[in-house]
């Protein structure tokens with residue numbers, strides 16, 4: 001098993017997959033790791049759809065501007081934010097955090113005010129605001145996948161509305177990204193990264 005540093009350094013975006021299927025228990029493990037991600041007020045708005053059927057994967061690839069490699073992965077995880085789930089989870093999460101004293105009463109009051117104001121915001125604006133939480137959960141999946149020899153690639157170049165139509169979802173579901181996942185049939189060179197100095201702001 002890789003330690004965190006090794007996983008971070010070894011990870012690559014994988015766009016070629018072997019056809020081998022992934023055991024269901026591996027997928028469950030990945031989702032369990034996603035579940036443990038931190039989220040604002042512990043609201044846990046992430047929801048996942050596991051797609052294995054060839055036809056659905058091909059249609060998903062179409063929603064991603066025909067990035068055809070997506071349909072070659074044995075599994076594609078559609079990673080979403082549940083907007084009502086977020087609103088409900090925030091209310092109970094703030095209460096829980098206040099009760100155990102993790103956050104001060106003063107902050108509980110500020111957060112409760114924020115939650116009230118969220119209810120007046122249009123759903124299509126809330127989705128992108130919640131997406132940060134889901135992104136962290138997705139990256140848990142990406143890194144944990146390496147423990148099983150699996151590779152993946154974040155896909156954000158998608159038409160969310162088309163994904164919703166494909167699965168019959170309403171605007172309560174905001175599609176954050178899709179994640180094709182499988183055994184790598186390539187191991188790309190590390191992509192260029194900025195130097196440490198370049199990521200610091202004076």
Ligand SMILES: Cc1cc2nc3c(=O)[nH]c(=O)nc-3n(C[C@H](O)[C@H](O)[C@H](O)COP(=O)(O)O)c2cc1C
Pocket residue numbers: 011012013014015067153154155156157158188190191
């Ligand atoms: C938010 C996000 C969106 C991305 N969207 C796509 C995408 O639509 N298609 C794709 O092929 N790669 C996509 N990528 C992968 C990036 O191109 C890749 O992470 C970057 O080039 C660095 O390469 P590496 O992941 O191998 O280190 C995305 C990555 C992230 C984090």
